[in-house]
Amino acid sequence: MIHVTINGKAIEIAEGSTILQAAKSAGIQIPTLCFLEKREPLGACRVCLVEVEGARTLVAACSTPCTEGQVVHVNSPKARAARKQVVELLLSEHDGDCQICERNEDCELRKLASDMGIRTVTFGGARAAPKRDASTPGLVRDNAKCIKCRRCVTVCNQVQGIGALFPQGRGFSTVIGPAFAGNLDGVTCVQCGQCAAVCPVGAITERSAIDDVWATLDDPAKTVIVQTAPAIRAALGEEFGYPPGTRVTGKMVSALRQMGFNAVFDTNFAADLTIMEEGTELLTRLKRALVDKDKTAALPMFTSCSPGWIQYAEYYYPNFLDHLSTCKSPQQMFGAVAKTFYAQKIGVKPEDLVVVSVMPCTAKKFEAQRPEMNSSGVRDVDYVLTTRELARMIRQANLAFAELPDGEMDAPLGLSTGAADIFANTGGVMEAALRTAYEIVTGRELPAENLHVKPIEGLEGIKEASVKIERTQPSWSFLEGVELKVAVSHGLGNTRRLLEKIRTGEVHYHFVEVMTCPGGCIGGGGQPRLTDDAVRLKRISAIYAEDESKKLRKSHDNPAIQDLYKEFLGRPNSHKVHGLLHTEYTKKERR
Amino acid sequence: MTTTCTCACAEAGPDEKELMGRLEEVLAEQKDKPGGLIPALQTAQAIFGYLPEAAMRRVAQAFDKSYSEVAGVVSFYSFFSTVPRGKYLVRVCLGTACYVRGGNEVLRAMKEKLGIDVGGTTPDRLFSLEVGRCFGACGMAPVLMVNDDLHQRVKPAKIGELLEKYRAPAAPAQEARP
Known part of the structure; x- marks a missing residue:
């Protein structure tokens, strides 16, 4: 000391x-x-x-x-004056159209200038010409607003290990961006949006769908429904002055209803559906591998909810693509079910039903426009908003968020269990899957205190756990005595370390959960800024509290899911289900 | 960007495939060396005469680095060029000593005589123009280099004469590029 x-x-x-x-x-x-x-x-x-x-x-x-x-x-006067001058110099280079800038509510540079009492900028410095890069579905960059702090470079290279952004050139004319200051679509980028999450100014943001969503809400010919991802309810409040970790599920539902959505549904519903499909897929793979000795049954199986991870595997680990669960993500499962089952139920043609998602994520914008995601015959998810965009829309609708009553999600696609809530954080999908898979195989509840699998909770980069399977049901007797080994990683840098260990045979697992963003979806690229570990932990506690507040906490107990299989889908992993809820992946060449 | 080497060295006739093959040989040797990226890029530039996109992408792959990072290194150093260069690379020094002794006037005269800007190449692909930042010959300022030839105490009025030597059919025989 x-x-x-x-x-x-x-x-x-x-x-x-x-x-x-x-x-x-x-x-x-x-x-x-x-x-x-x-x-x-x-x-x-x-x-x-x-x-x-x-x-x-x-x-x-x-x-x-x-x-x-x-x-x-x-x-000291010297230190204060120097810091003020530093910020003034930054302002002199920055294309500060603050009145109309997307970051004007939470811009860190604006706050610094305000905190330091800067009221004039003495320097008339040269500025970079505005150059808007909207070449990708999820992100928009504007070099003239960039103040070259390099936080995006740190995140993209060190945390995610992608390196799409890097300083280009030298000295005053340095540009932070893709190769040779070109567009983002010219290099490998998985659209995770962690760059946008750490950008202090308006230089990197999500590509907004707000205008499109208002237009469709105003179109009387359209039935517009909305799904909200589990991570939104634990973070949206921050945009309205609530402390991190405040659950605002009910107010969010009321806001969406007042904004004019015909029905307010929950991605959680589809998360429960994902567990049914993914859990069944895992057990089938285990049977093929352990009983049938089928060499093509690729283990470990990896989760497939996180679209940044999917692209990462397609670019960097194509040899692992067979290992990825074929399940679509909950967002896309929701879209496919909404535009078939629900559209039929309410007598609306799929092309007249508009599905809007609210996601903590910029990569979801990319995922929704993947060509495979049209299994209803039209695009399954039409528009994706981030948590931040939803907050802006609530303000545009002049809703006093704090005053809103607590609303309830609509039936049937708004009904869900606590297992779906925890999809929002690292370790959650795995825990939800274990809650269901263990019970299917043994007929008994997962033997974990309060259903929580402690070793895979928290912010450790790579976590592992094992569950001993004993006293199985007769049809699952091949799993008797098997120690089910699972691992969880979040952040693509951590994921790469884990994949390398798996590839070289250093470690062996049956099932692995991967989340692109640090902390999982609660730390997604579309969440309120700025997300640090303290904020991540508070959002995670809120999510576990949401889970524990539910009467039903296991996906297979969701009555709406049971009805969906009975009325429409048949059995998990059935032929019909495969067309709608499963997908495939393609090797991509790195750029 | 085309990856065909269109500069004057093409007279010798190595095609793109052959050049990429030479690059592969170099990469096989250098890719596992720590700090090997810049030497590999230098060698690649020596092979192609400049750094075509395909070569930079291949280098990035070999070193397990992102293309943006390699581009960041290439765009940082004025030595590297991503456009084909002429047979003669003219580098006018604008280091401090040369600058105070009229380097800028030399550069202006050079631009005028060649009809190109810094970074440009003449249409006949004979000359490319770059700015140098001190060649370590300050005592002879202002200086410029044409490939490996150093020209000292250059006078702006004599630039035309200087260039003529390289335009003549019996131009100094030498390696085309650094």
């Missing part, structure tokens, strides 16, 4: 800590911009400059280590 003094406060801190860490531990705030938690500090933006007694110059708090006896002044 070493001793430093910051703003007159004596602080004891572990050797190797930075001034920023020491300040944070003592509750002293230092503004930052390029800094991302858990990543090597860049020291690129200079927004965290502080004065250290005896030092020749001001230093960046994020990248300067503490030394014994160091005396730091965060708010």
Whole structure:
């Protein structure tokens, strides 16, 4: 331990800590911009400059280590003036159309300027010409707004291991973007949107579907229904001033109803359906592998809910494509069921039924327009909104969110169990699958306290668990005594590490859950900004609370799902189901 | 972008396939060396005369790096070129010593005489023009280089004469590119 003094406060801190860490531990705030938690500090933006007694110059708090006896002044006149000038210089380069910018509610640069009391920009600096890149379905980039903090570069390269974005060129003319400052569709990008999630300004955002959704809501010829992903209810409140981790399911339902949707449904319904299909698929694969000794039964099986992960496998691990569950994601299962079963039920032609999704995700925008996703004969999901876009629409509709009553989802596609809620966080899909698969095989409830599989909870990058199967039902006796081994990864960098271990035979599993984004969907690229680990953990607790509040907490207990099979689908993994709820994957060449 | 080498070196006649084959040989040797990316790109540029997109993508793949990262490295260093260059690469030094002794005037005269801007290549593919940042010959400033030839104390008025030597049929025989 070493001793430093910051703003007159004596602080004891572990050797190797930075001034920023020491300040944070003592509750002293230092503004930052390029800094991302858990990543090597860049020291690129200079927004965290502080004065250290005896030092020749001001230093960046994020990248300067503490030394014994160091005396730091965060708010000396020199430090304050320097930080103000740094932000002024950033403003001089930034194409700040703040009145109409998409980020004007939560722009970090605007907040810094406001906190520092900047009311004039003294420098008339050169600016990059606006260049809008809308070449991909999920994301839009605008270089003129970029302030070159490189947070997107850090996330894309270090956290996700994709490297679609990288500094191009040199010096003042540096552009942060795809190769040679070209468009995003010219390089490999899985559309996860983590770049948009960490961008402090309006340089990277989702490609908005708001205008299209208003237009379809205003079209009297269309029946417009909406599905909301499980992760939305644990995060939407943040857009309206609620603390992270506030569940706003009921208010969200009321808002959607008042916005004019003909029915408010739940992606959770389709998540329960996914468990029925994916659980059956897993058990079938296990039987083929263990009893039939079928070499083509690829194990481990991987979950397939996360469209960024699907693209990642298509680009980087095509040899694993046979291992992916053939199940469509819940979003697409919902679309397929809505435009067949539900359309028939209400007597509307599929082409007159519009399905809007609210997703925590930018890759879902990509997924919805994949050519395979037309199993109803028309596009199964028409428009995808992110959590942030939904919040904007609620404001555009002049709804006082806090005043809204708690509404209930509509039947039948709005009914779900707690198992569906936990699809929102890392480890959740696996836990939901185990709750159902174990019970199918043994006839008994999963022997885990409160149905939670503790080892796969939390934010550890790669997690594993095993479940011993004993006293099976007669038809599943081949699984007697089998220790079912499962693993969970989130974030594509972690996923790559796990895949390499599996590929080289270092580890063996039966079933693996992969989520593209750190923390799972609750930390998705379309969620309220900024998501750090503290926010992730609060959203995850909210999701588990939502699960525990449900009377039914296992997907196979969902009566609406049971009816759907009885009335329409037949059995899980049946022929009819395969056409509607399952899909296939294609190897893609990296660009 | 076309991957055919259209610069003057094509006279010798190696086709794209052959050049890619040579690149493969180099990559096989260099791809596992730490810090091997920049040397590999230098070699690739020596093979093709510039860095065609196909070559950069192949290098990225071999080093398990994203194309954006390789492009970031290529666009950082002025040494690398992604467009075909002429037979002679003219680099006018604008380092501090050359700059204060009239390097900019030399550059202006060079642009005028060649009829191209920095980064450009003459239509006859004889000359490409780049700016250099100190060749370590400050005592002879202002200097410029034509491929490996160093020209010292260059006067803007003598640029035409200097270029004529390279235009003549018996132009200095030398390696076409760095």
